[in-house]
Amino acid sequence: MFEVFSFGSSGWGDEMLMGALMTVLVSASSLLLGILIGIIFAACKLSNIFILKIIANTYTTIIRGIPELLVIYLLFFGGSSAVMYIAKIFGYDGYIELNAFTIGTIAVGAISGAYSTEVIRGAVNSVHKGQFEAGKTLGLNGYGLYGKVIFPQVARIALPGIGNVWQITLKDTALISVTGLVEIMRQSRIAAGSTHEPFIFYTAAIILYLIITRLSNILFDKAENTYSRGFVSKGAL
Amino acid sequence: MRFELMYESFFKIVEGIPLTLQVVSISTVLGLALAIIVALMRISGRKSMSIPAYYFVYLIRGTPLLLQLYFVYYGLGQFSFIRESILWPILKEPYWCGIITLTISTGAYSSEIIRGGILSVSKNFIEASGALGLNKIKTFLLITLPITVRQALPAYGNELILMVKASSLISIITLMEITGIARTIISKTYAPVEIFLVAGSIYLIINFIIVLAVGLAERKLGTVKAN
Numbered sequence: 001m002f003e004v005f006s007f008g009s010s011g012w013g014d015e016m017l018m019g020a021l022m023t024v025l026v027s028a029s030s031l032l033l034g035i036l037i038g039i040i041f042a043a044c045k046l047s048n049i050f051i052l053k054i055i056a057n058t059y060t061t062i063i064r065g066i067p068e069l070l071v072i073y074l075l076f077f078g079g080s081s082a083v084m085y086i087a088k089i090f091g092y093d094g095y096i097e098l099n100a101f102t103i104g105t106i107a108v109g110a111i112s113g114a115y116s117t118e119v120i121r122g123a124v125n126s127v128h129k130g131q132f133e134a135g136k137t138l139g140l141n142g143y144g145l146y147g148k149v150i151f152p153q154v155a156r157i158a159l160p161g162i163g164n165v166w167q168i169t170l171k172d173t174a175l176i177s178v179t180g181l182v183e184i185m186r187q188s189r190i191a192a193g194s195t196h197e198p199f200i201f202y203t204a205a206i207i208l209y210l211i212i213t214r215l216s217n218i219l220f221d222k223a224e225n226t227y228s229r230g231f232v233s234k235g236a237l
Numbered sequence: 238m239r240f241e242l243m244y245e246s247f248f249k250i251v252e253g254i255p256l257t258l259q260v261v262s263i264s265t266v267l268g269l270a271l272a273i274i275v276a277l278m279r280i281s282g283r284k285s286m287s288i289p290a291y292y293f294v295y296l297i298r299g300t301p302l303l304l305q306l307y308f309v310y311y312g313l314g315q316f317s318f319i320r321e322s323i324l325w326p327i328l329k330e331p332y333w334c335g336i337i338t339l340t341i342s343t344g345a346y347s348s349e350i351i352r353g354g355i356l357s358v359s360k361n362f363i364e365a366s367g368a369l370g371l372n373k374i375k376t377f378l379l380i381t382l383p384i385t386v387r388q389a390l391p392a393y394g395n396e397l398i399l400m401v402k403a404s405s406l407i408s409i410i411t412l413m414e415i416t417g418i419a420r421t422i423i424s425k426t427y428a429p430v431e432i433f434l435v436a437g438s439i440y441l442i443i444n445f446i447i448v449l450a451v452g453l454a455e456r457k458l459g460t461v462k463a464n
Contacts, residue, residue, distance in 0.1 A: 061441075062437065062441070064398075065398070065402075065440060065441045065444045065445075066402065066436075066437040066440040066441060066444075067401075067402040067403075067404075067405030067406075067416055067440060068402065068405075069405045069406060069408070069409075069416055070405065070416055070419065070433055070436055070437055070440070071433075073416075073419070073420055073423060073429065073433070074429050074430065074433040076429075077423050077424075077427065077429035078429035078430055078433075167298075167299075171300070171301040171302070172301075173301075174301030174302075174303045174304055175301070175303060175406075177303070178409065185301065185303060185304060185307075188304075188307075189307070192311060192312075196315070197315065198307070198311040198312045198314075198315050199308075199312040199313070199315040199316065202304060202307055202308040202311070202312040203308075203312070205300075205304055206296070206300050206304060206308065209299060209300045209301065209304065210295075210296070210299045210300065213299040214299075
């Protein structure tokens with residue numbers, strides 16, 4: 001029964017592990033893109049500029065209100081032409097095709113970004129006003145204030161939330177298998193089709209996802225401990 | 238923008254709304270029953286009950302819904318004993334596979350919401366109810382349940398929205414609901430932006446109605462202080 005998972009050309013073991021690696025890679029790059037988007041839109045939401053607030057609110061409402069699959073279809077079918085349209089403005093007239101990894105990262109990153117926006121906004125809000133005032137009193141501004149004083153505090157509070165976003169992102173990457181990126185989901189589909197053993201391969205996929213979830217939980221717990229040095233655990237702080 | 242196309246495709250996509258709503262409502266009702274059972278198992282205090290419930294929730298929350306759907310739709314059909322069993326007429330239909338998967342998924346997620354709601358009911362209420370001479374079942378039905386419903390309602394509203402979004406996945410196993418129809422039109426016309434806007438707006442309207450309804454229910458039931 002398990003010979004189908006042997007390594008090399010006769011089995012699917014190495015292919016499945018490569019699929020798992022691809023899932024981790026595309027999830028990690030989507031999470032990073034999402035955090036970047038999250039920082040920008042959280043800043044928009046916290047700003048006093050009305051139009052920026054509207055843009056950020058529209059973005060989070062749309063992403064959280066419509067199915068992820070539709071967002072992926074939009075970028076899968078429309079991503080390349082959008083890039084070509086932008087390239088045309090800059091004078092490049094050739095054909096550009098985005099690969100499945102890039103499209104997947106952009107799509108899942110855009111979804112993940114909406115959740116990260118809310119997590120980061122909440123974390124910035126929970127930093128005491130006195131911290132900003134104290135920083136300014138010390139003559140800090142820009143990077144000194146935000147990078148050295150505010151960011152470490154925001155990171156500590158946002159980390160559990162980002163951990164949740166990571167779990168959501170990891171599971172959302174299964175959806176980009178429909179665009180042809182060979183990650184766990186796609187690989188197990190291919191293997192199931194070729195060996196006529198769907199049960200075994202989908203079970204293997206379930207186990208791979210659970211292992212990734214478990215390992216990332218351990219990593220996030222470690223990171224939380226590192227960032228919470230010097231704080232007594234107060235539960236909901 | 239091709240507005241003509243958007244106008245035409247709107248009427249085609251609207252035809253998918255009944256299927257989306259049907260699948261969502263059937264799985265929500267069945268899933269709620271499952272969630273209550275799982276939540277009660279988790280807090281039963283008996284290890285033989287709480288451990289299976291814990292791992293069930295862990296398994297479902299740790300894996301993508303699409304994978305669960307493939308597992309039920311393609312994976313189970315592999316075995317001849319399933320294909321020959323009385324369940325096969327149900328398990329061979331993508332419609333029922335979709336409902337089964339969504340029921341299991343929402344059952345696991347909502348059980349955590351319900352568990353949180355039940356645990357938020359103060360011990361004082363339970364003790365007071367015992368002092369008034371109510372038995373365990375009456376205490377649960379008359380005291381714990383109404384408070385749990387009020388506590389869990391906001392989070393359950395979110396779960397309903399997630400269900401509407403999750404139902405889009407059944408389009409992958411050939412069901413022609415909103416996303417399924419939208420995808421077909423996109424691959425025919427190659428107008429992803431226009432169709433995305435139409436299908437997206439329909440989902441936003443459905444979810445907006447859910448938000449309003451849950452808000453109304455919250456106001457009607459009022460809030461109760463947990464402690």
